[in-house]
Amino acid sequence: MKEEELIKECKKNNYTAQMQLYNMHKRQVFNASWRILKNKQDAEDVLQDSFIKGFRKVEQLKDDTNIGAWFKRIAINRSLDVLRKRNKQWMDDVDEIEIEADVNSDDLIEEESITIDLIKECIHNLSEKYRVILTLYLIENYNHREISEELQLKESTVRNQYIRGKKKLKEMFHKHRSHEFKAMHTAK
Template sequence: MFQADIIEQCKQNNRKAQLQLYNQYCDGMYIVAKRFLKDASDAEDVVQEAFIKAFSKLHQYQAEVTFGAWLKRIVVNKSIDLLKSKKQQLVELDEVHLKVVETPQDDKWLVEDAITLNDVKQAISNLPDKYQYVVMLYLIEGYDHQEISEILSISEVASRTQLSRGKAKLQDLLTLKQNGTRY
């Protein structure tokens, strides 16, 4: 059955089609939620809530993006909402003091060969939340600054600044790790 057919059946409350769509996307969406939420049960809850919302709002899905991308956006927003509700508030930066100059080296995300993927994940998890969310959305989830600004309710300038500062902090953490010091 084609994706569009399944979605159309889901719009008509076909439970079998909903289960099929759920089974197709649940593992991937759990991984996305787990990147934001450390607790497995919180990630599971977010995925369930995201599917409930997706199925209830499916009539709004216009197929401008893939269903997976649309659902992923819901999962990311639900994850951030949960973090906010747990008082892990994002800190808004005062835009008056922000001025970021983009340079070609800003696009380099290179680390030493000795640094493992687990080292990078650990370093990202040790970033302050305001940097961690932007770094994860940009580097791992692949969102651009306009999308990040919409998701986090910050300006594009704040997104760029937080990414730049987060990247610098991440590189510092990874340099410390390489030199034998723990984060």
């Protein structure tokens, strides 16, 4: 069955259609949540909550809607709610210092040896305030205004944290590169 047909069936509360959509989209929804929460159990809970909420409100969707993106958006919002409850302080720790820099520069990836897996690993190892903003911006394609609304922060704060997080990522890449270089020359 095509996705549009599955959506129509879900609107009729068809369990089989719901399970098909769940199986089609569970991985991307889980991954979006996991990148934000960095906790498998929390991400699995958010996954289940997102699909339950989504199927309860499925009648609001147009039949041609990208339902995978819709479930993912629900999961991201739910993940941010979990973060807020888990640690109300993480957003309060954000510095309000203004940084003048070109936020839109694409100089993050300078070396060919930097892989997507390395980028994801490095983002995963960032502190929460940088990880969440970089994940939403770089991976989930939110813009700074959307992130500021979701996190209830000033847009300038989001931009500053993005710049700082990007700087920390670059530092991690350079460390990785220097370790690779040392390993190559030590092996000879």
